[in-house]
Amino acid sequence: MALIEINNLYFRYKDGTQALRGLTLRIEGGRKTAILGPNGAGKSTMLLHLNGIHLAQQGEVLFAGEAVSRSNERQVRSRVGMVFQDPDDQVFSATVWEDVAFGPSNMGLSHKEIEARVHAALKATGMWDYAGKAPYHLSYGQKKRVAIAGILAMDPEVIILDEPVAFLDPRGKDTVFAILNELNRRGATVIIATHDVDLAAEWADDVIVIAGGRCLAQGGTELLVNERVIREAELRYPVVARIFQELPELELPVLPGNVPAAVAALRRHLFAVKGK
Numbered sequence: 001m002a003l004i005e006i007n008n009l010y011f012r013y014k015d016g017t018q019a020l021r022g023l024t025l026r027i028e029g030g031r032k033t034a035i036l037g038p039n040g041a042g043k044s045t046m047l048l049h050l051n052g053i054h055l056a057q058q059g060e061v062l063f064a065g066e067a068v069s070r071s072n073e074r075q076v077r078s079r080v081g082m083v084f085q086d087p088d089d090q091v092f093s094a095t096v097w098e099d100v101a102f103g104p105s106n107m108g109l110s111h112k113e114i115e116a117r118v119h120a121a122l123k124a125t126g127m128w129d130y131a132g133k134a135p136y137h138l139s140y141g142q143k144k145r146v147a148i149a150g151i152l153a154m155d156p157e158v159i160i161l162d163e164p165v166a167f168l169d170p171r172g173k174d175t176v177f178a179i180l181n182e183l184n185r186r187g188a189t190v191i192i193a194t195h196d197v198d199l200a201a202e203w204a205d206d207v208i209v210i211a212g213g214r215c216l217a218q219g220g221t222e223l224l225v226n227e228r229v230i231r232e233a234e235l236r237y238p239v240v241a242r243i244f245q246e247l248p249e250l251e252l253p254v255l256p257g258n259v260p261a262a263v264a265a266l267r268r269h270l271f272a273v274k275g276k
């Protein structure tokens with residue numbers, strides 16, 4: 001059984017926008033999953049179902065085999081931490097410290113434990129020096145880091161990040177992904193939504209491609225060099241793959257989509273040339 005299963009999910013906003021139209025997908029526990037799709041595909045709407053902010057209007061969302069509903073949304077929310085696309089939706093306390101302490105304070109932890117968690121989360125996200133500042137005065141990228149710290153401090157089993165790298169500088173991006181990888185190494189399930197194919201190709205174990213409120217394809221990173229998937233989801237090839245598209249003389253059976261695949265392909269080629 002997959003940790004998260006969505007079956008034939010439909011969701012329509014109050015203004016009549018049909019955001020999800022029969023979405024079906026599986027997310028395995030303990031893995032790094034990237035949800036890809038163009039703007040308006042339904043990624044954020046789908047993610048908001050995973051911690052009960054939206055509830056299924058038709059179809060079902062199962063978490064650990066149980067349908068997410070009004071009656072268990074709190075319990076699901078304690079296990080699933082969500083970093084919203086827009087940190088202004090998430091960061092609202094008087095100080096950065098209070099903001100990060102908000103989640104753990106509602107978990108019935110001791111003062112000492114809360115302090116330790118907030119400290120660790122602010123250190124990990126590089127925001128410790130801002131602990132006493134008002135989030136209001138921070139840049140967008142800094143607010144995003146605070147939002148991430150707030151979720152880290154809750155130590156959830158599943159961490160979901162909607163467009164995690166939007167507005168982050170390269171260093172901030174590296175910091176966030178180092179944290180996500182460490183969490184995953186310790187057993188957490190990490191799910192991100194992004195339209196960044198390069199990021200997904202480098203980082204993800206599993207890829208889910210959504211377009212028009214439906215799942216177009218689900219599999220490994222090889223989907224990101226699949227011509228049909230790219231066309232139908234209005235994505236583009238990862239940069240690495242585009243380089244190899246210019247090199248048909250290498251006669252590669254599949255286009256490498258990320259750096260390790262490219263290095264392996266080049267090694268094989270160099271080895272073959274040398275062997276001749």
Ligand SMILES: Nc1ncnc2c1ncn2[C@@H]1O[C@H](COP(=O)(O)OP(=O)(O)O)[C@@H](O)[C@H]1O
Nearest residue numbers: 013015017019038039040041042043044045046
């Ligand atoms: N609060 C809302 N009210 C009405 N329509 C919305 C709302 N949020 C999103 N939508 C619409 O739902 C569709 C899916 O949006 P969204 O889930 O945000 O896609 P994505 O995250 O993939 O860009 C889009 O057509 C979007 O305009």
Ligand SMILES: [Mg+2]
Nearest residue numbers: 043044085162
């Ligand atoms: Mg979105």
